[in-house]
Amino acid sequence: MSQMNLAASGNKGGSMASRGKSETGKLKQNMEEQLDRLMQQLQDLEECREDLEEEEYEETKKETLEQLNEFNESLKKMVTGNMTLVDELGGMQLAIQAAISQAFKTPEVIRMFAKKQPGQLRTRLAEMDRDVMVGKLSRDVYTQQKVEILTALRKLGEKLTVEDETFLAENVTATLSQFEKITADLGSEDKIMALASSGVEKTKV
Secondary structure (H helix, E strand, C coil): CHHHHHHHHHHHHHHHHHHHHHHHHHHHHHHHHHHHHHHHHHHHHHHCHHHCCHHHHHHHHHHHHHHHHHHHHHHHHHHCCCHHHHHHHHHHHHHHHHHHCCCCCCHHHHHHHHCCCHHHHHHHHHHHHHHHHCCCCCHHHHHHHHHHHHHHHHHCCCCCCHHHHHHHHHHCCHHHHHHHHHCCCCCCHHHHHHHHHHHHHHHHC
């Protein structure tokens, strides 16, 4: 009888733990869906850029970046003091900061970074290596996106090859370099926002 009671109490404890895990999973999924929507907005905007007036493009981009900043604020409040959520959503915070500061400009790369998908980032990089070889991808776009992917991989704790480290050092932009320094200290939202506004100003020039 005592063994049955023990088993029952064990199951009860297990169900509470799994319920907590399930709630965290649902929360993470909800945040990822919101992020997907914002990244889709950015992607659609870039794809329609040629059809828009420059002023309309800048205004829409600014609005999307403001929405991203609001999303970042709610994310920050959510993870405060919750180590489980810090582990689950820390990558998302970094990726959103990269997007807000415009250190990263490729929505798909930001999305993979946010979801902690180093395998998919590496697959995209391999596809880009092939595309640039056969002329399907311009060298400028290749360089920009490769730098973003390598930075994301490094921030996710992945080991880079010597060649990749060299490529990154030779091609890193001033904005990305600034982002690297700032995110070494995560309690620096003001600096991120200052970098974001200077990034917006640069895109207007």
